[in-house]
Amino acid sequence: xxxxxxxxxxxxxxxxxxxxxxxxxxxxxxxxxxxxxxxxxxxxxxxxxxxxxxxxxxxxxxxxxxxxxxxxxxxxxxxxxxxxxxxxxxxxxxxxxxxxxxxxx
Numbered sequence: 001x002x003x004x005x006x007x008x009x010x011x012x013x014x015x016x017x018x019x020x021x022x023x024x025x026x027x028x029x030x031x032x033x034x035x036x037x038x039x040x041x042x043x044x045x046x047x048x049x050x051x052x053x054x055x056x057x058x059x060x061x062x063x064x065x066x067x068x069x070x071x072x073x074x075x076x077x078x079x080x081x082x083x084x085x086x087x088x089x090x091x092x093x094x095x096x097x098x099x100x101x102x103x104x105x
Contacts, residue, residue, distance in 0.1 A: 002043065004073075006039060007040070009033055010040055010065075013037060049062055
């Protein structure tokens with residue numbers, strides 16, 4: 001199973017059309033971002049991105065993989081939003097304690 005962070009970092013590179021822009025967007029070093037994407041490519045055994053000093057191109061399999069990654073990331077964001085909505089609503093039993101003099105007779 002792939003690390004969800006690696007999938008998110010790869011998706012950020014594709015979304016931002018490059019490592020430098022993605023690194024700025026995520027506020028992480030470009031070298032760290034590059035290492036994560038390289039590790040992902042190694043684990044998958046395919047080239048997701050064609051890199052040169054001046055240009056970045058997403059391979060055909062990289063484009064397909066990106067679409068699946070983005071779907072997973074969107075699903076995770078939706079699940080987190082649902083949990084946040086449930087947590088925003090109070091739930092459960094409220095118990096109060098007070099001296100007998102404050103209770104109606």
